[in-house]
Amino acid sequence: MKEISDEEALKESLVHPEVFKIIYERYHDRIFRHIYKLTQNVEITKDLTEETFYEVIKYRETIIKSGVPFEKYIYRISTNEVYKYFNKEKKLRKFQGKLYEKEEIKGITDDKSEEIDNEKLKEAINNLPELKRICIIMYYFEDKNIEEIAVILNKGKSTVSRILNEARNDLREALWEKFEGKE
Amino acid sequence: MDEEKLEKKLKEIKWDEVDNEIVDAHREKFEQSLLMYVEEENRKQVTKRKMRLSFAFALVGILVFTLLVSISRFTQGGTFEELIMKNPTELKMYNDIKALLPQNSLPLKIKINKIEEDKNLGITNLYVNLKNSIVIIDSKQRNIIGVGFPLYHAEQSAYRSQIINLTEREIEEAREITLSNSFIKRLSVKSIEVENPTVFVDSYEDNLPYRVGKVKVVTVNGKVITVFVDLTRNRVLDITDTQNVLGEYITRDPEIHNFFYDLGV
Numbered sequence: 082m083k084e085i086s087d088e089e090a091l092k093e094s095l096v097h098p099e100v101f102k103i104i105y106e107r108y109h110d111r112i113f114r115h116i117y118k119l120t121q122n123v124e125i126t127k128d129l130t131e132e133t134f135y136e137v138i139k140y141r142e143t144i145i146k147s148g149v150p151f152e153k154y155i156y157r158i159s160t161n162e163v164y165k166y167f168n169k170e171k172k173l174r175k176f177q178g179k180l181y182e183k184e185e186i187k188g189i190t191d192d193k194s195e196e197i198d199n200e201k202l203k204e205a206i207n208n209l210p211e212l213k214r215i216c217i218i219m220y221y222f223e224d225k226n227i228e229e230i231a232v233i234l235n236k237g238k239s240t241v242s243r244i245l246n247e248a249r250n251d252l253r254e255a256l257w258e259k260f261e262g263k264e
Numbered sequence: 265m266d267e268e269k270l271e272k273k274l275k276e277i278k279w280d281e282v283d284n285e286i287v288d289a290h291r292e293k294f295e296q297s298l299l300m301y302v303e304e305e306n307r308k309q310v311t312k313r314k315m316r317l318s319f320a321f322a323l324v325g326i327l328v329f330t331l332l333v334s335i336s337r338f339t340q341g342g343t344f345e346e347l348i349m350k351n352p353t354e355l356k357m358y359n360d361i362k363a364l365l366p367q368n369s370l371p372l373k374i375k376i377n378k379i380e381e382d383k384n385l386g387i388t389n390l391y392v393n394l395k396n397s398i399v400i401i402d403s404k405q406r407n408i409i410g411v412g413f414p415l416y417h418a419e420q421s422a423y424r425s426q427i428i429n430l431t432e433r434e435i436e437e438a439r440e441i442t443l444s445n446s447f448i449k450r451l452s453v454k455s456i457e458v459e460n461p462t463v464f465v466d467s468y469e470d471n472l473p474y475r476v477g478k479v480k481v482v483t484v485n486g487k488v489i490t491v492f493v494d495l496t497r498n499r500v501l502d503i504t505d506t507q508n509v510l511g512e513y514i515t516r517d518p519e520i521h522n523f524f525y526d527l528g529v
Contacts, residue, residue, distance in 0.1 A: 095309065098302035105298060109291045117282040126282065127290055134298055138305050199277045222279035253270055 087151035091141050104151075105134065112159045118218050119163045121207070129166060133159040149232070156233040160215060167211040205255040213248035220245055337379075387499070429461045430477055434495050438477035441493045445500045448491065452484040 085093070087104060094101040112133055117126040136158045137144065144154050206217055212234075219225045219233070227245070231238045378391040430438065435458045442448055442456055457480045479491040493500055 094302060095306060098299055098306055101299060101302045102295070105291075105295060109294075110287050113287050113290060114282055118279055121280055123282065123286055127294075130290065131294060131298075134294075135301065138298075138302050142309075199273075202273055202277055203279075217274070218279065221274045221277070249267065249270060249274075252274075253267070256270070 088145060091137075091151060092145055094138075095141060101138070104137070108152075108155055109134075112155060115156065115223065116159055116163055118222055119160070119215055120166070125166065129159065129162045132162050136162070153229070153232040156229075157235060160219075160233050164211055164215065167214075171211075201256070202252070205252050208255065209248055209251055213244055213251060216241060216244045217248045217252075430458065430475075430495075434475070434477060435460060437495055437498070438479050438493045441477075441495075441498055441500060442479045442481060442491045445491070448481060448489075451481070451489075453481055454484045454486070455482045456480070457482070 085100075085103060087107065090100050090103040094104070109130070113126060113130045116129045116133070117123070120126055120129065133155065137155060144151065147154065149157075206214060209217065215234070216230060219230050220227070225233070227238050227241050231241045234241065379388060380391070381388045438458045439456050443453075459478045459480060475495040477493040477495050479493055481489040481491055483489070491500055
């Protein structure tokens with residue numbers, strides 16, 4: 082039996098809701114993992130995964146009409162949900178009067194060891210501003226290329242390249258002191 | 265730290281992955297509620313689509329109706345305008361009016377301002393852009409049966425038709441037409457008197473027969489109403505009520521009010 086495509090399943094689900102299960106089964110795990118990589122928090126990942134699927138259901142007709150492959154669209158929605166969440170978090174922190182440490186990338190100077198370890202790099206990545214963090218994670222840890230990231234973020238390829246470069250510079254700066262000492 | 269080292273490090277690093285168990289548990293737990301949500305959302309979409317469709321139908325209906333009315337009005341207006349402009353009697357009349365106007369006045373252009381059909385009388389009144397000027401059309405035959413000013417102005421107007429005597433038979437007909445008029449029937453009539461000589465044959469053409477009888481209706485209070493009767497087509501053309509005999513009827517009865525309003529009384 083010929084496998085039904087994502088777009089066909091999406092269209093069919095407008096009449097037969099149970100067909101949406103095909104989409105759900107195909108994408109749940111991937112989206113869950115994608116969101117988790119970006120947030121590193123299980124509870125937030127659960128919420129955002131659910132939000133992603135609700136959005137997909139709500140905008141099925143728009144997605145079908147857009148002509149963008151569904152896979153790219155669902156990644157775009159989920160990444161957008163993460164981005165929205167990060168922004169909300171940032172505002173909340175500001176509102177609570179706390180310094181949002183992630184805003185400024187701090188140099189990791191308190192490490193006594195000479196080698197920069199993975200944990201410090203991870204910390205530096207997590208301290209990157211939202212968009213840069215998302216780009217770095219998708220590029221290095223989800224093996225997505227610049228073109229794919231551009232589609233997901235709905236941005237130009239050159240913009241994504243620029244963001245990645247800036248993110249790498251920020252990381253270098255954050256880790257600079259450590260390595261400078263060594264070198 | 266140089267670029268290469270960072271790049272290498274970024275490629276080496278292992279980013280935290282979520283446990284499969286957590287993913288599986290969430291997938292199973294969320295599935296049912298999601299499918300229910302799909303069902304609910306589909307229902308909402310159907311309702312929304314139905315509403316949009318009804319709205320579109322209503323809109324199209326209104327547009328079609330407006331279009332039809334406009335076309336009908338336009339066609340009707342065009343037909344009547346043609347009727348007036350091509351009719352030698354009318355042209356003659358307006359030429360006469362024109363001749364009476366001062367030399368330096370603006371050119372006279374006939375325009376229909378309002379069209380009103382009186383289904384009871386089977387006539388259509390065309391209100392034209394000349395003071396008090398109405399052209400009365402036979403609604404069915406699409407002929408001009410009344411010309412120029414309302415008939416009660418005829419005697420004083422620049423446009424005047426010839427006066428002839430009615431025959432005995434015509435006098436009787438004029439009485440009958442007046443008596444059968446629904447508005448006159450509502451009055452307490454004391455007497456009905458057909459004036460003779462009284463007829464306005466306001467046609468310059470022999471091929472436009474138009475004989476009008478002037479009937480004086482006296483009420484029990486001694487007040488007078490003048491009824492102009494079209495003897496050629498057995499119908500009341502105009503009623504004048506200079507003494508406002510019908511005032512109380514007019515205020516009480518919207519149908520009468522409209523009738524007189526239409527006639528410009």
